[in-house]
Amino acid sequence: MRVLLLGTGSIGRRHARNLRALDATCDFVVVRSGARRDEYTDSLGATVVPDLQQGLTCEPDVAVVATPSAVHARSLIPTLDAGLPVYVEKPVVTRVGDMADVAEALERRTISAPTMAGCNLRFLPSLGFVRDLVRSGALGRVVRAHFECGQWLPDWRETDYRQSYSANAEAGGGVLLDLIHEFDACRWILGEVRAVAAAADQLSGLEIDTEDVAVALLRGEAGTLVSVGLDYVARRRIRRYEFVGTDGTAVWDFAASRVLVNGVPTQALPTDAFDVGATYVSAMREFLECAAVGSPTSQEISQALGSTALALRCKELAEPWQ
Known part of the structure; x- marks a missing residue:
């Protein structure tokens, strides 16, 4: 499984740990400005790319959006448009305009790939x-x-x-x-x-x-x-x-x-x-299981927008x- 990881702050790293625990064979594509590598990306054995569009060309199986909340829409909308199963941290967005844009992206999806919002x-x-x-x-x-x-x-x-x-x-x-x-x-x-x-x-x-x-x-x-x-x-x-x-x-x-x-x-x-720590694992497990069969999750982004x-x-x- 190939994971497009957007955001490597504390919550992004938590998700990466859980993904690796759930699937030891998964590999990561990390988006970093200037394709900047560091000790963390090296520890993941990640492919590092300079922008989201190049990340999408790596043919990821799923995407995890864990960037700062205010810029979620920048990553979320292209990954939705690409038809990927997407896990996004809470809150989904922080502005009314972004909320409308994400809702429109969900409506125009033609692939029944699941999504999940991280209300763990x-x-x-x-x-x-x-x-x-x-x-x-x-x-x-x-x-x-x-x-x-x-x-x-x-x-x-x-x-x-x-x-x-x-x-x-x-x-x-x-x-x-x-x-x-x-x-x-x-x-x-x-x-x-x-x-x-x-x-x-x-x-x-x-x-x-x-x-x-x-x-x-x-x-x-x-x-x-x-x-x-x-x-x-x-x-x-x-x-x-x-x-x-x-x-x-x-x-x-x-x-x-x-x-x-x-x-x-x-x-x-x-x-x-x-046990809150276990909830992150449970949520990610459900997301991956749904992604594997193309079924909706219990916390679709469309619901989380409410x-x-x-x-x-x-x-x-x-x-x-x-």
Whole structure:
């Protein structure tokens, strides 16, 4: 298998490791300006090419787009037009115009090659358990839900946070897009929602030019009221979802590695229920399996654009507050 790898930052390298673990024989074509080689590309044994068009001439079997989010469209659209199976990191894009361009590229595809967006939290067994609980009706009618995620940005980023895309609005940073997992999980568990209101600001004193805190109010098709709270500020990592139904309440608490149903920890979870590292492997395995037979994945880019649209709408609603 030949993989066209676009982006060799931390997430691109993670995907390369997982691809090699899933298929020890896979080889990589890496796009680098000036076809620049380094120790990393040498360790992969990669073919290095100066631009995407030359990469496509190498006849890759699949493409992985892990460039900075703000420039995803530059790589994503040509790979879609080439008919390749494509895995793209989240968020798919960071601008409304790019979202429309990607949607058009998907519509004009004549080859039924699968795509996948990297919202890997969907592969957490614990979150899947909660989704099944909600969708089975075990909680009754869900009237209210809350999704929150926060972490101190300097602790989150392995290198200088000020140089990360999270700190740079032009690169697609800011909590509303960077923490798009919460919007995606909301849609995955509850179904489609619409943005009612949002507020965002830069309040922490972090040396960034993006919003470091945001709150959004959403409403589901069945009337469910949903709140989303996001930040780069929490000194203790937070990722917690709560669902209040007419017959029960469920809480998914990632930091505590537990699911509470009516206040009682559930025991019906596998040992890897909160293993995020395993979700990247699971997602890539599904992508490769679907690519091999030409079947759709569980997270097609066309579906993921819905989460992008929701985050961008919240960003638009929040602008008067900034």
